[in-house]
Amino acid sequence: MKLLKSLLIAATGLAALSAQAEKLVVAATAVPHAEILEFIKPKLAQQGVELDVKVFTDYIQPNVQLAEKRVDANYFQTKPYLNEFNKNRGTSLITGVAVHVEPFGAYSRKVKQASELKEGAVVAIPNEASNAGRALVLLDKNGVIKLKDPSNILSSVKDIASNPKKLKFKELEAATLPRVLDQVDLALINTNYALEAKLVPTRDALFIEDAQSPYANYLVTRTDNQAAPAVKKLAAALTSPEVKKFIAEKYKGAVIPAF
Incomplete structure (x- = not known):
């Protein structure tokens, strides 16, 4: 009881x-x-x-x-x-x-480092302003392109001052970027989507933002x-x-x- x-x-x-x-x-x-x-x-x-x-x-x-x-x-x-x-x-x-x-990263299944990108290679980046700018700033920092103002986090492809390899940019919805890795030469991918796709940023990214990322x-x-x-x-x-x-x-x- x-x-x-x-x-x-x-x-x-x-x-x-x-x-x-x-x-x-x-x-x-x-x-x-x-x-x-x-x-x-x-x-x-x-x-x-x-x-x-x-x-x-x-x-x-x-x-x-x-x-x-x-x-x-x-x-x-x-x-x-x-x-x-x-x-x-x-x-x-x-x-x-x-x-x-x-940390935002650059991924590829076709090259092992950015210097191997061929002329006219296709680079996929997110299609909205803040993440597109973030991708372009990272590309600038790693010597792939040069922006008019590398500190402008809202840079667009129109703000590229130098593109020595004549890279072609495809702007796609961020969530789809891991799925197009086989179709492009390089893709700039948000880490949450990279992790969902079973990519390991610290291992698989060609280059990646450092711990000082804002x-x-x-x-x-x-x-x-x-x-x-x-x-x-x-x-x-x-x-x-x-x-x-x-x-x-x-x-x-x-x-x-x-x-």
Whole structure:
């Protein structure tokens, strides 16, 4: 009888805790963002926050759904990308904590180093401004091209001052770049998509951004919920020592903590 009573009390307590838990819906791309969020889910549950991770394969919908209040936050993007999105879409999403850096890399299945690229080789880069600029700046830094202003993170192919090998640039949706590796000579790929394609950036990239990359990935919210207790708990969990250790051990340099 005492055992039954104890079980009933425990069940009631769990039900009450569940009823009190605040649900937080966060949009993310699969790797590494959703994986990191899944890692902190139990910790947040202990703090009364039920984390629901919605995985997306593109960079547009996570912001659209956040602006439309269909999700509470998102975690997948850099500040330059968000600034460009807000400018073009008339939104006012805001960055919270910086969580990690994904060094952007250049990949090829046809050459082993950039100097082997032939005249007229095809180079694929992302088709939106912030990531296209990031790709071109990396190409400039590694001597493949010369930009008019190497510090301009929003450089486009029109801003190439010198292209000695007459490279041809194909601008494609970022998520598709790993899939066209066999069709182009070089592709500049965001690390999250490289990891999803089972590429190992520290091993497979011909060249890659270093640890000083300014492109941290942020937790992003709206002005109306940035100070919500559940969002603050999420931010704290994402920048905890446990997450720093998880990132270091799981991604082995392909993803670098930004805190």
